[in-house]
Every structure is written in C-alpha cells, then in structure tokens.
Amino acid sequence: MSDTLIEVKHLKKYFDVPSGQLHAVDDVSFKIEKKKTMGIVGESGCGKSTLGRTLIHLLESTDGSIFFEGRDVTRLNAKELNEFRHQVSIIFQDPYSSLNPRMTAEQMIAEALKITKRCKKDQIEEETRRIFDMVGLDRRFLKSYPHELDGGRRQRVGIGRALAINPKFIVCDEPVSALDVSIQAQILNLLMDLQEQVGLTYVFITHNMSVVRHISDNICVMYLGQLIETCPTKELFTTPLHPYTKALLSAIPSTDITKQKEQVLMKGELTSPINPVPGCRFYARCDHSCEKCLEPQSLQELLPEHFVSCCRARELNQL
C-alpha cells in the first residue's frame, strides 16, 4: 500500500484582478507521505496560504490535480467533497480572529463534533473534555470565551477545534507566528506529540526557517507562486541548491559568533505575480541569471529526493 497521503500535480490557483491574472500558485507538484510534515516556506506573498487553502478545498483550484489517498479531490461531487472535508482541517495563525468571540471554548469544540456527527449527542460532552485533555487545556477553561484566554490557550482551542473532526490531514498556517516566543515551543511540541499519537499528516506553513527546521520532515521553498526547491529538511539546511534558498538561509542569524556566515544579499524587491512572463521568476534578483533563465524552468532531481528549478543549479553547485 502506498505511503502517500497527498499528491499534488501541476496545481494552479489564479485570481482575477483588475490588471489581469494573479498567479498565486503556479504549476506546483509535490507529494506528502502519511504521518509526515511538509514545511512550506518563502517570503510574504509567495502563495503559501493560498496553496494550503487550495489543498483542502477552501479555495477552488484553477487547474491541476490534488490526489488524497489516490482520489483526485478536484473532481469530487458534492457528497464526496463533504466527506473529504471531514478528513482535513486547518489551524490559523491568529486564533483570536478565527475563533467565534460569542462561543465558549467548549461550545466551539462541541460544534465541530456535531458537524461531523462522529459521536452521539450524549457523548459530545465527554468527547469535548477528552479533546481538552489532548491539547493540554485545563478543564477550568471549558466555559471561557476567546477574550478570556491568553494567546497560547486560544491556539490550543484552535487546535482542539481542528482535531474534533478527527482529520487525517491538517494545514497549519503560521500557527505560532502570533505567539510569544516562550509559548511557540510549547505549541510546536504539542503539534508534534499529536502527530505521533493520532497519526496526523501536516502541511506546516511558515516564514520562520528555524521553526520549519524543527518540525518538518521535508520542505518546499516557494517563490512567487512557484515551487523552486524541495527535499528532506536536513538536506535543505546542509546542501541548498537554488540561489534563492541560499539567500533565504543566509539570512538566519547564527547564535554562534564563531560561525557567522556571509549573508547573500538579494537585489531588488519581490516582483509581481500578476501576468508573469515565462522563465525563472527570481531572474531579476539573482546574481547568477543568464539568458537561459528566461526560458521556462522545471523541477529537476539533482540529488536523490532533492528537486530544484534552476537551469544553472547543476553547474553552480558543481554536481
């Protein structure tokens, strides 16, 4: 039996905007194995959240396929789509705005349980308490409203609500970015413990390279809607191959002053994903760009399980 839970093939999500089409996700392909975490990184606006939302059909894709346990979810009928939606969930960055301010923590989790009808009415109270325990929330907060909870506890409610439907797959969209640093580690550890206990598969979206290094098994690096490098996490940090990934990694400050590395500075600013021209989207900012980079680029496996979309990567990395 295949270990792949999700396989994305040539996925596109375009938005119509007054000046044309915004290519938020443009021809992205990758696989995620069951019980693993795929980190998605890249600068603000590169399409991370749009990709995450499209994967679970919160947004309808423009083109391409998303295979979930072998079935293409872009082609499901309404009933099948409803069943799919009960297997996938999302945790948002800001639990304060994603939680209903008029509902208590208990009511929000109970509501998610009712939607999926996965337990009988008389079991909802007990199941809600069990989920409270799973996410490390003291039961004295059952009747608390979001504004009565601190950031970490609010995010625990958000995680509890995502877990209530008993999903196989969760998109974690910057789930710790809005939290104090001291709380971030607790929430990351909780997500990793839950993955182990329940057998969850995650997509973990973040712009924080240290966080993604800690939590992901594999990483996708995105640039202006495109996937430019993907490989196992360890390898990305030891052997980055794309010039953009190298620049991204060089910007992480080191805690060891004897190991300060030279920062690769990127020229210019992120260009627009509206009506992009064919060719490498990093062209204008790359120190190594040449005429060949103006031709369409595609992901090539340059090392085992290590894919890069750069026509000069082999030569620049002496592979």
Ligand SMILES: Nc1ncnc2c1ncn2[C@@H]1O[C@H](COP(=O)(O)OP(=O)(O)OP(=O)(O)O)[C@@H](O)[C@H]1O
């Ligand atoms: N509903 C929409 N209509 C038009 N454009 C959109 C819409 N949603 C997102 N976009 C655009 O799509 C692109 C990708 O946005 P997205 O939010 O996915 O990026 P991101 O990498 O998650 O950024 P951030 O880290 O800031 O959240 C951006 O240019 C954004 O302005």
